Amino acid sequence: MRELIESVCSGFTEFDPPPDESVVDGPIGWPGYDAARRRARERTGERESVICGSGKIGDVEATLIVFEFGFLGGSVGRRTGDRIEAAFTRARELRTPVVSLIATGGSRMQEGMAALSQLQRIARQVALTRAAGIPQISVLRDPTTGGGWATLGAGADVVLALPGAQVGFAGSRVRPPGNEQAYTAESQLASGHVDQIVNDLPVALARWLTLLTQGTGGAPEPPTSLRQTELPQTGWDAVLAARAPERPRADAYLDAYFDWRENVSGDRCGGVDAGVHCGFGSRNGMTIAYAAQCGTATLPSGFRTAARLIRLADRLGIPVLTLVDTPGAANDGAAERAGAGAGIAEVFGAIAAASVPVTTLVIGEGGSGGALAFAAPGRTWVTPDSYFSVTSPEAAAAILKRPPEEIPATAEQLRLRPQDLVELGVVQGIV
Structure with missing residues (x-):
């Protein structure tokens, strides 16, 4: 994941994460949850399923929310929600666009409804940032399913996707068998839910952030006619x-x-x-x-x-x-x-x-x-x-x-x- 961050932005500075909770095995006491988190930290080198910080993409300073799928499937739990909420709050303070690089299997089962309710917190942050007139871009990596797709992904102003990414509300283990092509980035593009599939992500993000942050209040002049012709007689x-x-x-x-x-x-x-x-x-x-x-x-x-x-x-x-x-x-x-x-x-x-x-x-x-x-x-x-x-x-x-x-x-x-x-x-x- 750190390689991905370095490939799309320069000068990345990670935000200080909110303090860890001390609840044994999480909010619903799921047996072995602390041990699973410890193994995820050892495997990925990260303390949560998202990294949040700021960096320059092209010529534009942006706030980044980057998912680490290797950490419990990029799932969203309470600590994930804390980090995402803090990142959006910081983006509004700094007036920087938000770029979410998503790879998630959905809400964290080991935290029960405490995890699922994070989607409401994320949706609130998306709405506040939208109301503040700050652009939001999501990048759908493989996979982007569940609440991550239904909030950060589909809720962004511009939705980009990587080729072949699995994208859908239903994850691969819970959806009906058959019709697997319906759950791809290409299918979501054909159905009107994705704006573009991009091969060169750094270039695409730099172009989009430039466009979304260089508006002007002036009225556009109409284009000139491209066909020289006389006015019609009848x-x-x-x-x-x-x-x-x-x-x-x-x-x-x-x-x-x-x-x-x-x-x-x-x-x-x-x-x-x-x-x-x-x-x-x-x-x-x-x-x-x-x-x-x-x-x-x-x-x-x-x-x-x-x-x-x-x-x-x-x-x-x-x-x-x-x-x-x-x-x-x-x-x-x-x-x-x-x-x-x-x-x-x-x-x-x-x-x-x-x-x-x-x-x-x-x-x-x-x-x-x-x-x-x-x-x-x-x-x-x-x-x-x-x-x-x-x-x-x-x-x-x-x-x-x-x-x-x-x-x-x-x-x-x-x-x-x-x-x-x-x-x-x-x-x-x-x-």
Whole structure:
């Protein structure tokens, strides 16, 4: 474990641990518990299952909570809770981000409910640190199970995992047999519970800590258009330009706008939308968060991921850029069952409640409420090859019971061209 600490940070200084208790065989008198702890100390050279201290990761001073799995399976007992609570308290005093390198089998059985109740203490510290606007990053090592996953792991702002790590609430000895792949870091990423799987942990942590600690209060400028084109003559021309296959998409805009960036992934409810890219990027030495639609119908998980990103950025004081490009929200039966309306409401609410500035650029299709949810009132711009409409021309014609040949005329009546949107006061300008 000491080698791991040295690999990710420099100048590590361990915090003074709280004093040991003198209760024989622990709080419930588990026979042989003292002897087991003594053997664990001899085997690992550590006095508990976690080491806590501070050190510099990249250019950022951080508080580290590092689990030693060799000490009783990295289990959490009362002394573990004492150390973790003291580390979080120190982090808030020093205003340093918290990095948890987790490897644990869960709560310490030999301490009974006295051990399990430590999860409440840890959850309280996570909540206090979140409320203080201090970033938290967890790294899921092998294994990360039980309460360590359900508090420090899943409760962090950004969740990273090492390849192949066993990750799940149920440990290997107590879960139902079969479907072992469900309990891997890769499965948790696919299910929206992990942001990234990282191979080079020191580099990844340095990049993430830089992004999460270099926010600015300034409003982001909208990106410039990546496609030089004339303004559309008709509403249908605007629709065709926005739907053109050669039109630049979200990733092209993000790559041109940021010097470098890192994505977050997933809605933390079991869903990932590949058509919504969220994360944090560095632009001229400052961090800006982004939530970008990529031209597909946005799924409920996409809306929830965007809302998660916006709320996190707001808590950390990081301004937000959103890119609008969707024909609309997914509206099939699966989307309704997954909470399409509730997901859209989350994004509307996150932007409405944000205290940091949010800037929006419509880069393609702006289809109805699924697009408007991503847009910042009073700070929305459009590109020349985009449109923004109360609904698609096809849907409007269907609602009005018009034949297909009247769709272009309907598009004209909707006044959805970039210049129409400026005249209506819906957007601030054309980039």
